[in-house]
Amino acid sequence: MDVFLLWHVHHAGPDHRDTDGELSWDEADGDDVKILGVYSTEERARERIARARELPGFSDEPDCFLIAASVVDDDQWTEGFVTVTD
Numbered sequence: 001m002d003v004f005l006l007w008h009v010h011h012a013g014p015d016h017r018d019t020d021g022e023l024s025w026d027e028a029d030g031d032d033v034k035i036l037g038v039y040s041t042e043e044r045a046r047e048r049i050a051r052a053r054e055l056p057g058f059s060d061e062p063d064c065f066l067i068a069a070s071v072v073d074d075d076q077w078t079e080g081f082v083t084v085t086d
Contacts, residue, residue, distance in 0.1 A: 001073075004045040006036040007066040008058060016064055023066050042067060 009016075009023060012030030017023060025031040036052060039045040045067045052058040052065070070076070 001071070002069050003072055004039045004042050005068045005070055006039060006045045006048055007033060007068065008036055008052065008061070009033050009064045009066070010057065010061055011064065016061070023064060036065075042069070 009025045010032040011025065012032070015024065025033055027033060037045075037048060039048065049065045049067075053062045
């Protein structure tokens with residue numbers, strides 16, 4: 001079963017897109033990434049975007065939404081990790 005995660009990025013700086021035109025962000029630079037919800041269809045996620053664009057904050061960056069499809073009960077991170085510090 002697929003679900004659709006809806007994210008919004010509030011950018012700290014002027015760069016909102018990478019060289020390919022895709023939405024980009026860097027939380028280390030102060031970009032604020034938040035999940036607005038998980039929806040059963042892409043259409044419902046798009047309906048939520050339309051409503052959110054009317055709200056304070058979201059209306060300042062109306063094109064900074066991202067819908068990501070995900071499979072329920074599917075492991076996304078299957079290996080360990082390391083932390084790199086300065």
